[in-house]
Amino acid sequence: MKHFIDTIKSTYGKYKVIVWIICSLLLLIFPALIPSNYVMGVVCRILFYATLAGSLNVINGYSGQMCIGHAGFFCIGAYIEAILATQYHINFWVLLLVGGIITAIIGGLIALPTLRMQGIYLSIITLGFSEVVRLIALNWTSVTGGAMGVKGIKSPTLLGFTLSSPKQYYYIFLVIGIVFIFVTNRIINSRTGSAWISIREDELAARSLGIEIKKYKILNFMYGAFWAGVMGAAYAPYTRYIDSTYFSLDEGFNILSMVIIGGQGTLIGPILGAAVVNSLTELLRSFSEWRMVAYAVLIIAMMWLRPQGLVGASDSVLAGDKMKKKKIKVLAKEEK
Amino acid sequence: MKKLVALFLTLSLMVVTLAGCSTGTEESSTSGSTSGESNTSAQTDGKTITLGLTAPITGTHAEYGVGFQAAVEIAMDEINNAGGVNGYNLAVEVMDSKGEPKETSDIVRQFAENDNIQAIIGDFTSSCSMAAAPIVDEAGIVLLSPTASNPDYPGMSDYTFTVMNNQSTEAPWFARAVVGQYIGAKSVAVMWLNTDWGIATHQYLLQGFEEAGITVVADESYAENETDFSSVISKLKSTDPECVVILDQGNVPTVINQIRGTGWDVQLATLGPGSSEQLIQLCGENAEGLIVDTPSFLTPENEEAVPFIDAFKEKTGYAPTDHSLCAYNSVYLLAESIKAIGDGEITREAIKDNLKTAQMDGLAGHVEFNEEGGCSRELLILQVENGKYVVKEDYGYGVE
Numbered sequence: 001m002k003h004f005i006d007t008i009k010s011t012y013g014k015y016k017v018i019v020w021i022i023c024s025l026l027l028l029i030f031p032a033l034i035p036s037n038y039v040m041g042v043v044c045r046i047l048f049y050a051t052l053a054g055s056l057n058v059i060n061g062y063s064g065q066m067c068i069g070h071a072g073f074f075c076i077g078a079y080i081e082a083i084l085a086t087q088y089h090i091n092f093w094v095l096l097l098v099g100g101i102i103t104a105i106i107g108g109l110i111a112l113p114t115l116r117m118q119g120i121y122l123s124i125i126t127l128g129f130s131e132v133v134r135l136i137a138l139n140w141t142s143v144t145g146g147a148m149g150v151k152g153i154k155s156p157t158l159l160g161f162t163l164s165s166p167k168q169y170y171y172i173f174l175v176i177g178i179v180f181i182f183v184t185n186r187i188i189n190s191r192t193g194s195a196w197i198s199i200r201e202d203e204l205a206a207r208s209l210g211i212e213i214k215k216y217k218i219l220n221f222m223y224g225a226f227w228a229g230v231m232g233a234a235y236a237p238y239t240r241y242i243d244s245t246y247f248s249l250d251e252g253f254n255i256l257s258m259v260i261i262g263g264q265g266t267l268i269g270p271i272l273g274a275a276v277v278n279s280l281t282e283l284l285r286s287f288s289e290w291r292m293v294a295y296a297v298l299i300i301a302m303m304w305l306r307p308q309g310l311v312g313a314s315d316s317v318l319a320g321d322k323m324k325k326k327k328i329k330v331l332a333k334e335e336k
Numbered sequence: 337m338k339k340l341v342a343l344f345l346t347l348s349l350m351v352v353t354l355a356g357c358s359t360g361t362e363e364s365s366t367s368g369s370t371s372g373e374s375n376t377s378a379q380t381d382g383k384t385i386t387l388g389l390t391a392p393i394t395g396t397h398a399e400y401g402v403g404f405q406a407a408v409e410i411a412m413d414e415i416n417n418a419g420g421v422n423g424y425n426l427a428v429e430v431m432d433s434k435g436e437p438k439e440t441s442d443i444v445r446q447f448a449e450n451d452n453i454q455a456i457i458g459d460f461t462s463s464c465s466m467a468a469a470p471i472v473d474e475a476g477i478v479l480l481s482p483t484a485s486n487p488d489y490p491g492m493s494d495y496t497f498t499v500m501n502n503q504s505t506e507a508p509w510f511a512r513a514v515v516g517q518y519i520g521a522k523s524v525a526v527m528w529l530n531t532d533w534g535i536a537t538h539q540y541l542l543q544g545f546e547e548a549g550i551t552v553v554a555d556e557s558y559a560e561n562e563t564d565f566s567s568v569i570s571k572l573k574s575t576d577p578e579c580v581v582i583l584d585q586g587n588v589p590t591v592i593n594q595i596r597g598t599g600w601d602v603q604l605a606t607l608g609p610g611s612s613e614q615l616i617q618l619c620g621e622n623a624e625g626l627i628v629d630t631p632s633f634l635t636p637e638n639e640e641a642v643p644f645i646d647a648f649k650e651k652t653g654y655a656p657t658d659h660s661l662c663a664y665n666s667v668y669l670l671a672e673s674i675k676a677i678g679d680g681e682i683t684r685e686a687i688k689d690n691l692k693t694a695q696m697d698g699l700a701g702h703v704e705f706n707e708e709g710g711c712s713r714e715l716l717i718l719q720v721e722n723g724k725y726v727v728k729e730d731y732g733y734g735v736e
Contacts, residue, residue: 037475038445045438056399147536149486151466165474166445239441241466241492247436282442289394 027174031167042167046278047173048235051180053258055227055268060256062193064125065202065221069256071136075247077232079137082150082242087092088149092156096176096233102231104222111221115214118203130252137225138244149243153236163329169238176234180227185267186244187223200265260318261302263309272310347537376730385424385682387670390445390458390468400460405430406651408457410644411667415665421674424682426667433459435466447627448475455480455687457666462486469496478683478691480670482607495688497709499662499669503537505712510581510607511544511672513588514629514735518717519603521579523573525554526589526732527565528583529608537583537607553577562587564596582606589618589736594638596622603627610658611635611718611725626720627728630639631713632700637724639697661700669694669703701731 010221012019034040055071077099084090084098086193114125137144155171162167187193195216198206198224207213236242254277282300284291300308386596389408389410392401405428412426420426440459448471449452455478457496458552459465465484469641472479473493479490480497515521524545528538534557536561545552553575556568569591572580585608590602592615603625610630616623634641634656644664648656670687672694677686695704701714 012399038442038449041442041445045442141535147485147533148488149466150462151492222350239437239467240470241437241463243466245461245463285431289432292394292434292561 005091009282022059031170037166040170042278042282043240044166044169044173046275047177048172048231048238048279049200049255049258050276052228053165053174053175053255053262053274054177054180054267055224055231055265056255057259057262057264057270058196059220059224059228060188060259061266061269062188063196063199063217065217065220066119067126067221067224068123068256069126069128069249070224071227071247071249071252071253072126072130072133073103073107073228074232074235074255075130075137075244076106077229078236078242078246079144079150079232080229081233081236082153083143085153086150092233092237093156093158096230098234100230102227105181107225107228108218109224110225111218115217127249127252130249133279134244134247137247145243147243149241150236151241153240153242155240164292168248172234176230181267181271188267192216192219197265252278257299259309261299261309263311266309266311269311276310357448360430365371366684367629383420383424384427385454385503385674386427386429386452387667388443388450388453388456388458389428389430390433390440390447390456390464391392391430392445392460392464393430393432394619395434395436397435397460399431399654400657401435401481403648403656404458404460404631404650404663406648406661407656407664407696408650408667410589411664413647415667415671418563421671423681424674428457428673429453432520433464435459435464437462437463440464440468441471444471445475448472448477448629449719450725452688454684455670455683455691457482457663459484462489465489466492467497469493472496474686476497476636478615478670478688480691482666483659485560485576487710490706490708494709497691497705497711499703499711501711501713503533503540506629507537507540507607509715510539510605510629511512511550512548513653514605515545515579515581516548518729519579519605519627520548521577521603522552523551523575523577524581525556525575526552526556526583527556527568527572527583529585530557530559533585534583541583543583543609553725557620558587560587560705563590564604565591566598568599569595573598573602577602579603579605583608585609588612589615589623592619592626593622613655616723616725620723623720628718628720628725629715630658630718631715632661632723633718633727634658634661634699635715635725644699658700665696665698665703668696672696 031040034043045089052070052074056067059067059323079101080102080218081092083096085092100314110126110129114122117125139144142145155162157163164170195206195211198209199213199216200212203213258273258277260268261276262271265268280295284294285295389404391404392398393405408428412428416419416425423691425706431443444456456472457480459468459481459713460483462484463483465479466486467490468479468488469492472495474516476495478495478497480499482569483500484498485500486503487504490496490498500586515524526538526541528534542552554572554577556571558565558568580595580602582604583607588606588609592721595602595604603628607629610628611633613635634645634647636642645663648660662679673687673691674682676690676694680686692705695702701716703711703713705711714732714735716727717729717733718725
């Protein structure tokens with residue numbers, strides 16, 4: 001097995017540029033290869049959740065804060081886009097940023113009182129926050145349409161083209177996803193990212209090293225919320241109708257499950273998690289009533305065998321054996 | 337060993353994932369037919385029109401989704417046994433939306449791309465139906481929801497229809513015809529449940545009273561989980577109205593028992609529960625004289641409804657509600673539309689065009705669509721007499 005991975009790695013190393021070009025080309029022409037709108041719809045959902053789960057992973061996976069109310073941030077972004085686009089006819093591309101920024105500010109405000117909280121207490125607060133947001137959306141009828149929701153959200157246009165079907169929307173989700181991965185990768189490898197990881201590993205130690213815990217925790221929450229807001233803003237015109245039922249706690253747990261199944265604290269994890277969860281639920285459709293049971297059993301089995309997620313650290317095939325080597329070194333040192 | 341199992345599981349998941357991208361469509365059509373197609377007698381020469389049904393078979397609304405499936409199958413069995421429509425048998429492909437708009441979107445896309453599916457019935461909630469509206473609009477296939485009551489839904493596309501009326505028609509009718517005309521009250525007290533449904537209905541009801549020239553002497557709301565209504569009741573009692581209208585569903589029996597418990601013998605009318613058997617069981621003698629309106633009278637006392645109720649109970653094990661009846665009617669309306677096409681080719685477009693003028697008379701009275709594709713149903717007025725609902729006024733009462 002190890003030999004196999006090594007072969008792949010060395011081949012990849014040799015033809016890095018070619019592999020990248022082929023991959024990008026494949027991604028670009030993908031919609032042309034798939035004739036079905038339905039399959040493209042599932043692909044869009046995977047791309048969409050990959051970024052959304054990725055943004056939650058920034059909070060849960062990298063700084064070790066336990067947020068389970070991510071649907072709340074998603075909801076805020078979606079409603080901002082929906083309301084501003086239908087009432088004030090503001091351009092979609094502007095609203096992507098606006099949605100993200102306002103959600104980030106709200107994320108910052110939520111982070112403030114929760115700085116002293118950790119683990120399950122923080123979880124409960126984010127859970128409550130998510131419900132509060134949903135209930136505001138349900139009851140503030142004059143602004144959000146209440147139970148009637150917001151309908152007639154216009155599809156975005158680019159250079160005169162209207163992007164409405166999943167085939168066209170694929171590119172929007174793809175570009176946002178790539179930007180997200182690129183930016184997040186840079187941040188994770190920067191001073192800020194190191195600060196987040198050090199907070200996750202040991203808050204006390206991080207503080208003693210002079211890391212401003214408060215600042216980085218707030219920053220972390222804001223960054224995660226920003227992308228959830230962007231995804232919300234991108235999602236509203238995709239469905240063209242939203243109401244509060246889209247943003248239930250179930251949705252929050254759904255996103256969380258993708259992060260955990262894929263593997264927390266890795267960039268690729270949430271992407272894989274989104275792909276696995278969304279395609280599994282589609283493929284198990286033929287089980288009818290037993291679908292969610294079959295899905296749950298698979299998840300339990302997976303968590304039992306790989307509690308760290310599919311690509312989460314250590315001896316994962318997909319994560320390569322980077323961590324394993326380190327582990328062995330550490331073990332070897334200890335033995336000495 | 338453990339690692340090998342983990343590896344195998346991971347790889348198989350990946351393979352499944354990849355396979356899903358390429359073979360999703362073919363699989364869907366066969367998988368649906370194995371899970372839910374109702375194959376009935378082949379009296380016709382094997383020509384079949386397949387309809388798609390998207391409904392919450394699992395999840396919070398599962399009771400209604402399963403009811404949809406049962407009702408649709410009953411209607412199709414009846415139609416097929418009677419020789420089908422224009423020589424075609426009807427069949428249904430059922431898919432579970434879990435009551436989630438995202439799922440409905442996926443299912444409807446799948447149906448839209450399946451050339452065998454001529455029209456779609458569903459979904460249960462307005463959110464789900466509205467999420468699917470742009471998709472059917474683009475694909476050009478009928479989406480007939482049995483129960484979506486959001487007034488915005490039918491107008492979203494030429495292809496969106498619903499057979500459920502919304503409170504903007506029922507509540508004003510209740511105010512004018514039931515309270516004003518049938519009961520003949522000049523002053524009325526209202527107590528209502530403070531939820532989104534209650535707020536919307538209450539608003540339409542008050543408008544109706546105003547237009548009918550009926551004075552509202554007291555108007556009190558309460559929260560969903562309240563159990564003691566004595567303060568609200570004593571407030572209403574002090575204004576001495578001719579009739580008390582209760583706007584609620586689940587709390588109605590409690591409210592009635594508490595009103596009668598104070599020894600107040602006022603005329604009661606309620607908008608919401610319809611002909612609920614539970615209400616009579618819980619209220620006993622206190623329910624005597626209560627007036628309700630209902631779009632359909634699905635109790636064993638209604639002889640016409642007995643075959644449907646029995647067939648439904650056999651399939652699901654519980655009694656049907658008006659929601660299931662709406663799904664049953666949806667099939668008949670689509671059958672009417674197909675019948676109207678006559679010798680012409682059965683296309684999605686033709687079904688849409690003919691559905692606009694389709695109408696039927698059945699267990700739910702006269703049903704036809706308005707210009708938008710919505711529906712204003714006629715209602716029955718029932719009164720409780722000797723522990724049973726008795727139809728006092730038939731469909732069409734008080735229609736302007």
